[in-house]
Amino acid sequence: MKSKAEENWFIHNGRHLIRMFRLFKPSSISRIIEYIKKNKFTDIKEEIYLIMYEESDSLTVRYPDWFERHKVTKEQLEEQRKEKFSYNPKVSILVPTYNTPVKFLREMIDSVKNQSYANWELCIADGSDTNNEARKVLEEYVNNDSRIVVRYLDDNYGISGNTNKALELATGELIGLLDHDDFVEPDLLYEVVKEFQDEDVDVVYTDEDKVLAPKWKHVDPNFKPDFSIDLLRSHNYITHFFTVKKTIIDKVGNFRSECDGSQDYDLIFRCTEQAKSIKHIPKILYHWRMTEGSTAANPQSKMYCYEAGKKAIEDHLKRVGVEANVEIMDLWGMYHTTYKIQGNPKISIIIPNMDHTDDLNRCIRSIEEKSTYRNFEFIIVENNSVQKETFEYYKTIEKEFDNIKVIKWDKEFNYSAINNYGVKNCDGEVLLLLNNDTELITPTALEEMLGIALRKDVGCVGAKLLYADNTVQHAGVVVGFGGYAGHVFNGFGDDNLGYMARLQINCNYSAVTAACLMTRRDVYDLVGGLDEQFVVACNDVDYCLKTRANGLNVVYNAFSKWYHYESKSRGSDEEGAKKLRFEQEKEKFRSKWPDILRDGDPLYNINFPFTEGAFKVERE
Template sequence: MNLKLKRIKELMAYTLQVLKEEGIGPVLRRAIGFIKRRFFGKKARYLPKKQVLEAQRREGAQGAPGPVISICVPLYNTPEPFLRQLLDSVLNQTSPGWELCLADASDDAHRPAVKKLVDAAAQKAGERIRYKVIENKGISHNTNHAAALATGEYLALADHDDVLAPHAIYTVQKAIAETGAAFLYSDEALFTKKIEKPMVGHFKPDYAPDYLLCCNYICHLAVFRRSEFLAVGGERPECDGSQDHDLFLRLLERLEPSQICHIPQVLYYWRVHAASTSGGVAAKPYVAKAAKKAIADHLQRTGQQGEVKDGIFPSTYKVDWVIPGEPLVSILIPNKDHTDDLEKCLASVYGKTTWQRFEVIVIENNSTDPATFEYYEKAKERFANLQVVKFEGGFNFSAINNFGRKFAKGEYLLLLNNDVEIINGEWLTEMLMQASRPGAAICGAMLYYPDDTIQHAGIITGLGGYAGHSHKYKKAGGSGYMFRLATVQDFSAVTAACLLVRSEVYDEMEGLDEGFTVAFNDVDFCLRVRDAGYRIIWTPYARLYHYESKSRGSDEKDKAKKERFATEQKRLTDRFTRRGLTHDPYYNPSLTLDREDFSESADLRNLKDPQTAL
């Protein structure tokens, strides 16, 4: 089917589902939002409505809604227009509960102009602006001097050429008051001249520790307790270039996840120009070296064993983890006839896999072709550690795998479809690296269609109303949204077409829920694992082809199958609720739920009015 037609058909199905479940109102709001965004421009699209800002100012006039936040900015030969915009953005905050700490390392030729602008701002703000001339010894040294001027309970880091959103301090203070978080970070946007005309937003997931190891997705605006900053000794000059990434790792390794808060608001505008890292790391080539040191030092401090390497793209990194021992992996492959598919799968597993400690359990499910059973006998002779077990009963993917688990001896189970083909020999090693880490339980893989477009790069709940695959249909080889196609990262779920799980966790969850006979069994299983406190990780370094649904055909035109699918949709919603599904912590609410491409949502009510629930 033509890709555009397929997308239109999927979108129409989702629209009808929303109409049925939520009524005409939500459908119209989405349609109006799409039309506004597509045809009436994007000006100030990340800024709250004027009446919202005015209400915040009235509240701020009665007192700040939370603790004082000290904004720490190292200055160095700052261009006057850039510094003026920064100062104005601080002076125009809707909450008065801030102080601005400026450490000026400018040379003699530039300092008078810088100081003149600072003095003018200080006349308006008084003692809330603290300024000190220092010797230039690098970004970390200069930032630490700015922080030394601070008296606020929390610190915020800002670059001298960037801009704070007018509601930044207010919003962070509110979040602190509500959550008590020790570390908070927001979404951000890139701009060139005016924040009313942003280039693009960076809409981030909630705290994602595995993603953070591969790239500094947190960036701006980051706010944290001053006591924590002092406890870790501030920023380290030896990590200049990736000093913030290093600082975040050192701060966050001291905190519990409940102390870390992501604010899904664009509170910071990052200026793009030739000398800025927002324009690419080519401007600062020492960034990669510093980042790898920051990650390696983090591993050493936390007692983790691994080698830090460059990632697939600049500004991304990879850890080759040491796998404890030599665990056995039990590969479970359900099969009904389709021996050509199974042969391709087995030949690639045995012919390419570099991890040698595995067994294969083919779970026979009601095959009718006598040639299938002849194939099984020959396969057991050709492939070592392969057994065929017979499941009796109708097709139920969950029950079939639960049955196969009874015969598995491995410390890990790999659920694998019979219609996949291995691409790279390290695939299983890469998955074991992730699933064997403390706190992790599941790892998923990159799956491609035969035409080298993406079939699966992690599952996002809420897409299409229930769940969908990240970056589906995108061409192979790209970095994806904020490097999310090119980095190991956290997800709420991954597909059971290739899913590695600790055997003890599989048993703890009592396996797959057999109430999901075909659809959503993997989503349900992963969400139960996630809610039990384990991490689900996806890696782009395990790559397979997936000849999707060949073994059971399409459900679209079969009435009974459509009814079963609707029943399984309801079962998923009843268990996790509509809100639970549409608020995936690893997917930002400002991104669309209508497509898999991480495009910006047509409905940005949560940015226009932060009090409005999605």
């Protein structure tokens, strides 16, 4: 049997190698020097690991302290032990073991034995050498607890085959996956079973962190969003702790050896495809042990993990009937999925404009000159320009390009109404709402967005927008900041990974900005276009939430890059009447969407309070 470090290299070691670059920051070098001055070389390795694995760019305190303050208390565990669920399923936890270090093996088993929810069984398939100390430990536990069952394997069937042997032992209604040297919080199963009280729930997953040698400190928390299909197609963000109904496993089949190296990833796809409802528990309940062996592996020797992950995504896409291409990214363990464009649909690019012809001209020419996708038209909605040169420019640009049409909006300014008017006067089956102060960067930007927008499960697609200095202006919107919404990663460098690499990969958010928003015409009609009560602000977030209310996804595309010279057209909304109007529109938004503001953005995580900024935990 391969070690866990090999089987999951693309997650363990990929992130580790990326984080090694943190050591070369001036602040990190200074910290190491100061540490050596104070402590000489005592535990220097631990200090280096902490520098690498602290989310210093997203968490405001050292995570180990945060975890200690938020883990379950003894009093809470006692209350959980007394609680009687109406649905009391047995949870069968599958663990393939192989020469596991005795200390880690005991900690893993004890963490299951210490659960506040008692109806579980631990199903272990052991492929250890017959004289290995681990077998003696397993026999000890089997003799002392009937809920622990072990099958001693006579051969190595591979990681999938060995896990299937553990699955054969399972008699529970729920199946959970646990690695042989990891451990879990004592309230894990209680929290999981609580979610399964809803009979429609078929899959549950939790947040997790890592524990780091040599002193096993908690680091690198993965605070996950609720189910995000585009994030899952970018990397296995779900990982642990994954629980699924046994009936789903029976339907989709067991672990597949052709996906060894990312067999869990493959199973997660197959199970979530069939699930009626998928629940996420935003609590750190699983701890992934990072040993020296797992962090020192040679990336080139683990390419099979990448390839297995690629196959898992490709097979998933085939099953759901989506034609796409999957590429392994330079970011270890991350994937870039591009979707085949069926036919040659026309994109109607709707651009409101008032004067500012230099901005408009740059925007138009960047698309005309760079875009590899060619079937598009421009609908320029002229609204209350006053400069003579503007109208002269319109005549010139319409003569130069036969796919540009200027239409006139002669009423008062209303961003929503202007765009709705533009849509009424276009004939594309796909719409791109675009600000005049944008500029296309990547030639494939339209194709990237179009392939996603044509998916029937998608409502709208946003892009990665950069300021002129190549820092991020937009990379997704989270609802809740300031009682309304806010852009995430604003001001980060274009090459910054962002929290859990989400700045560099496709994923889902609750909203994207209409400065560059692609949507199908049928979706626009379905939700009634932009709500004209939102004259300047809130209209794009409202539109995205309307599509989500109709069961459609909102996607951030990290590979469609544009410059956005923000607020050049109309100035800032931070002063006087503009500020008052903005506050009034936010109040209308709050009245229309109270639930998400009360319950929290499902594609964010409640462990990040809105008072601290994007992807930051609260201060101590």
